[in-house]
Amino acid sequence: MHEKPKTIIEANKSKTFFDFKEFWRYKDLLYFMVLRDVTVLYKQTVLGFAWAVINPLFQIVVFSVIFGSLVGVKPDMNNMPYPIFSCLAVIPWNYFSNSLNASGSSLITANSIISKVYFPRIIFPLVPVLSKLVDFSISFLILIGMMIYYKYQPGFNVLYVLLPLILAIVTSAGLGFWFSALSVQYRDFKFALSFMLPLLMYVAPVAFPASTVLNKLGPTAFHIYALYPMVGAIEGMRCCFSVGKEMPFNLLLIGYSSAFVIFFTGLWYFKKTEKYFADIA
Amino acid sequence: MNETVIKVENLGKAYRIGLREQKNETLVGTFIESLKTPFANFKRLTNLRKFKSDSNDKDIFWSNRNISFEVKEGEVLGIIGKNGAGKSTLLKMLSRITEPTEGRIEIHGKVSSLLEVGTGFNPELTGKENIYLNGTILGLTKKEVDERYDEIVEFSGIEQFIDTPVKRYSSGMKVRLAFAVAAHLEPDILIIDEVLAVGDAEFQKKCLGKVQSVASKEGRTVLFVSHDMAAVKHLCSRAILLKNGSIEFEGNTDDVVDYYMKNAKQIEEKDRKINVENRRGNGKFIVTGIDFLNAAMHPITVLHCGMELNIKISYKCLEKPVNPVINLIFKKNMQFEVMNLLSRSAHHGVMQLQQEGSIVCNIPKLPIMSGRYSIDLLMKYHQDLTDFVEDIIIIDVEKGDFYGTGQITEFVRDGILVYHTWNVE
Numbered sequence: 001m002h003e004k005p006k007t008i009i010e011a012n013k014s015k016t017f018f019d020f021k022e023f024w025r026y027k028d029l030l031y032f033m034v035l036r037d038v039t040v041l042y043k044q045t046v047l048g049f050a051w052a053v054i055n056p057l058f059q060i061v062v063f064s065v066i067f068g069s070l071v072g073v074k075p076d077m078n079n080m081p082y083p084i085f086s087c088l089a090v091i092p093w094n095y096f097s098n099s100l101n102a103s104g105s106s107l108i109t110a111n112s113i114i115s116k117v118y119f120p121r122i123i124f125p126l127v128p129v130l131s132k133l134v135d136f137s138i139s140f141l142i143l144i145g146m147m148i149y150y151k152y153q154p155g156f157n158v159l160y161v162l163l164p165l166i167l168a169i170v171t172s173a174g175l176g177f178w179f180s181a182l183s184v185q186y187r188d189f190k191f192a193l194s195f196m197l198p199l200l201m202y203v204a205p206v207a208f209p210a211s212t213v214l215n216k217l218g219p220t221a222f223h224i225y226a227l228y229p230m231v232g233a234i235e236g237m238r239c240c241f242s243v244g245k246e247m248p249f250n251l252l253l254i255g256y257s258s259a260f261v262i263f264f265t266g267l268w269y270f271k272k273t274e275k276y277f278a279d280i281a
Numbered sequence: 282m283n284e285t286v287i288k289v290e291n292l293g294k295a296y297r298i299g300l301r302e303q304k305n306e307t308l309v310g311t312f313i314e315s316l317k318t319p320f321a322n323f324k325r326l327t328n329l330r331k332f333k334s335d336s337n338d339k340d341i342f343w344s345n346r347n348i349s350f351e352v353k354e355g356e357v358l359g360i361i362g363k364n365g366a367g368k369s370t371l372l373k374m375l376s377r378i379t380e381p382t383e384g385r386i387e388i389h390g391k392v393s394s395l396l397e398v399g400t401g402f403n404p405e406l407t408g409k410e411n412i413y414l415n416g417t418i419l420g421l422t423k424k425e426v427d428e429r430y431d432e433i434v435e436f437s438g439i440e441q442f443i444d445t446p447v448k449r450y451s452s453g454m455k456v457r458l459a460f461a462v463a464a465h466l467e468p469d470i471l472i473i474d475e476v477l478a479v480g481d482a483e484f485q486k487k488c489l490g491k492v493q494s495v496a497s498k499e500g501r502t503v504l505f506v507s508h509d510m511a512a513v514k515h516l517c518s519r520a521i522l523l524k525n526g527s528i529e530f531e532g533n534t535d536d537v538v539d540y541y542m543k544n545a546k547q548i549e550e551k552d553r554k555i556n557v558e559n560r561r562g563n564g565k566f567i568v569t570g571i572d573f574l575n576a577a578m579h580p581i582t583v584l585h586c587g588m589e590l591n592i593k594i595s596y597k598c599l600e601k602p603v604n605p606v607i608n609l610i611f612k613k614n615m616q617f618e619v620m621n622l623l624s625r626s627a628h629h630g631v632m633q634l635q636q637e638g639s640i641v642c643n644i645p646k647l648p649i650m651s652g653r654y655s656i657d658l659l660m661k662y663h664q665d666l667t668d669f670v671e672d673i674i675i676i677d678v679e680k681g682d683f684y685g686t687g688q689i690t691e692f693v694r695d696g697i698l699v700y701h702t703w704n705v706e
Binding site: 010036039117185186273 | 296376379385403410417418
């Protein structure tokens with residue numbers, strides 16, 4: 001006879017720390033739910049995965065026309081053309097925005113599952129954070145296309161590309177924990193998230209270089225600005241593909257510190273409230 | 282053998298129910314009230330998950346309280362009780378979906394709970410993809426699904442559609458596939474809600490057969506909730522009866538079921554006797570009794586949504602009525618008319634009755650949602666109102682699988698259910 005696991009369920013005594021062993025047992029579920037998201041997303045569309053290219057492409061065109069040509073924003077990445085400059089912001093931003101949006105409402109969407117089956121709830125906000133990476137990767141085709149068109153060749157910083165990417169992943173997971181757990185109980189957060197995301201985009205250095213903040217407001221303000229992890233993620237992404245620009249390690253370090261604070265407090269709040277999800281979802 | 286595998290001690294679960302809000306009579310009062318609303322809402326939402334053990338708040342409802350029992354290895358325990366007795370809440374606590382407010386549960390072994398079949402099925406995915414998704418949702422690993430995949434497909438009997446999106450399946454096929462996955466979980470302890478006992482008769486039989494083989498041949502522990510007393514008697518060695526959230530009676534199945542039936546009958550006799558207090562009409566053609574029968578024409582005490590229901594109306598008449606009018610009017614919560622059964626419109630040809638006897642109205646699928654209904658009976662003959670009895674009988678209808686999809690229709694709304702299909706585009 002095989003060894004039997006022993007479970008004790010006790011009022012007000014459930015674990016508030018993250019049970020990694022249990023999570024690991026359900027890793028296949030995480031995989032299949034990510035797979036489901038990816039397969040289902042573009043089902044019954046004509047263009048299919050092309051949407052993952054079309055959507056950011058149009059944004060880049062609009063940014064390039066309005067900010068690049070009309071407003072005349074100058075990229076600070078040596079000789080990087082504005083469309084590439086904005087592409088390197090739009091791609092990570094779209095990833096962040098799409099995954100946070102889906103992650104934040106993941107528990108509300110899944111409430112019929114929550115009230116019928118038990119498994120680690122943390123899987124719900126994590127699924128979009130992973131599945132949107134597929135769109136993210138596909139939209140890199142735009143970047144490649146533009147680099148060919150502009151005959152632009154990036155430097156060796158490209159090797160650092162995972163640094164800004166993981167920063168964006170950690171940030172959207174952390175905020176996803178917070179918003180999904182909060183919006184189960186207070187639906188206000190669902191509305192708050194959908195109106196905050198566009199605002200957050202204008203705050204992030206998507207249309208303009210981050211150095212504008214440094215030049216206009218000084219180094220203190222610039223470091224406070226870097227607490228917003230997407231600053232480091234976007235600037236980091238641009239520097240990766242720049243020629244001879246140094247990686248903004250200070251921005252990344254500040255960004256990572258605040259992203260980890262968001263991630264671990266989010267995880268803590270999620271675990272703390274998790275046991276009520278089935279009752280209040 | 283015979284080790285204790287589930288030990289429940291003093292288990293309790295509290296919920297907050299909505300209280301009626303105070304309404305203001307004046308415009309200024311309403312305005313001030315609306316300014317305060319966000320604060321009140323915040324307090325209300327925050328309180329949803331806060332229960333002080335000593336608090337006496339009026340809006341706290343104990344769905345379960347002081348429940349203690351033990352289950353030994355290999356035992357099949359039946360849990361019975363009326364709707365709202367706390368059976369589902371108990372199962373949800375045992376399967377870790379919701380946390381108890383007080384008390385303790387100790388479980389030895391891997392638990393699988395089936396409160397619904399096909400949880401998490403995605404209509405866009407193929408049968409195969411859904412087997413993997415549903416299997417992992419129910420706690421299997423990919424490797425375990427791989428090992429059982431062929432058996433699951435064979436059990437479901439839909440091999441040739443396995444690569445078709447589930448949205449093209451008939452509801453019966455969906456249920457078969459979902460149950461095939463559920464039947465291959467092989468846990469130490471299986472928790473099953475009555476959901477498996479709905480659906481068509483063949484499906485029911487297959488489910489019960491599987492439950493029985495899990496229990497007897499494989500020696501697994503099963504907790505089984507059902508309204509079907511025959512199934513409980515057939516499967517379970519021991520049973521507990523829940524009433525108002527606590528254990529009312531515990532013992533071997535026959536004793537518990539007998540106790541429950543006896544009490545149910547008492548309730549029935551009190552509630553089900555026709556009430557002729559509000560009666561009008563000339564009395565030439567009158568009702569003498571109403572009985573509710575299931576598809577097999579056996580009298581029943583529990584009605585549920587989606588079931589085949591026969592309503593037997595006994596009558597007396599001074600002559601032999603030809604084409605009389607017999608109308609049954611169902612009123613939800615004693616007030617809103619939701620359904621009318623009309624003999625004159627629904628009956629083909631001539632209806633010829635004896636002077637005394639009974640007539641049966643058959644509803645292939647009871648379309649009314651769970652709740653309490655009162656029925657008015659109207660009888661007319663030769664254009665004269667012969668008998669009109671308001672609130673002749675009160676019935677409680679419970680949730681059921683109206684659409685035959687294996688899902689219990691949970692929405693509590695007014696109106697009736699209409700059979701229909703959806704196509705995702």
